[in-house]
Amino acid sequence: MLADNDEQIRHKAVKTILDMRINSSSFRPIEIRPFNLPSIRFTAETYVNMIDCETSFITEPPFTRYLTKEVLINCLRAPLEIPAHLCHTQAVERTIQLVTKSSCSVTGEMRDMD
Template sequence: MPSTLPDDLSTDQKYLHDMCNAISVGVCPVDLSLRNPGLMNHSRWLTTGIAFYVCMCLQRTPQINSKSLFSFIVRVYAPMWFAIKMKPSCKDGGRHVFETINKSRYMKKDLHRVVDPVIQRNGYFGHPENLLLSMITDARPHIREFGVRRIMKARKEAKPGTVRVFKVPTLNFEAEDYTSMIDWRKEPITEPPVTMKIDDETLLRFIHEVVTPIVGFSRYSCHTQAVERHIKLVTEASVAVCGKESRDGFIRVRLESQAKIPKFETKIQHKI
């Protein structure tokens, strides 16, 4: 688990982090054992995981299935939750998918048949476009060069007026690096939309950077929670007004209004 965390963690997220640390160390502080985890919500995986944690700790002789799920939360789900929270950019999405696969390899083969199809079905950031974003911002120069060359080639081969098809590729669960999660020879390579406004000269500079390049494209999140909020807001704007400028104004005013609403540190402060 990461030692330094963002300041915007919710009460549930802090509780999950404290529980994971207590389990890893093998000692549960008294204040943590007395803390009320709250109600379980099946539509929110975080509260479901927390509730399962508490139930598991209260069992003297946990069942084998419970142990497997408990181990998965400790070793895969919770670490990846906070890894995504620490690095939420779309440029890190491909690395997160690989890390999820890598962390889940400890399981037995029969459990792989359950987990792997879920990762495959949700492996959107294993798409070549998203992997290229990770590659051109990689710390390794040869990986950056490989990514930039692929984008430059995709630009030359792009056909104007054709519909860009986005399909989740077949993931290689035995890959040793995120760059080899897919078969580049079989997958159609198209340029990531967020790099289309970057000119060739600027893009080539990514190769010769001494340190990890600063992101030269718009900031987009790699986790669905933030994306779903934006989709909801854009939908509301489309229903309320017409035209690109009107929608943009509606969204900016709504965000500015939301920023002025008082923030509460805990859920209990909402109660009168």
């Protein structure tokens, strides 16, 4: 939402994050964040309304946790620029190769027991 072109959506995101920071008891970067499965509104017409962030999340998301308040305030004027991250590492490529190879060894509903 911080990277959205719509200023109202960015404003809602900044307000929600700042409210979470104010309401959290303390900032503990080492603490394990509990996973809370949010309820999804399948009838929502925009992605912003799919999840109610104010009631679904107790703590701030890890991605925004280390953004300074100044960076968040700047998101009100311009969308946040998210740096590109590589998603295909050598480990991922090896895993894909291994899964492909193993899936070829079993075909059909029953495996041949030769």
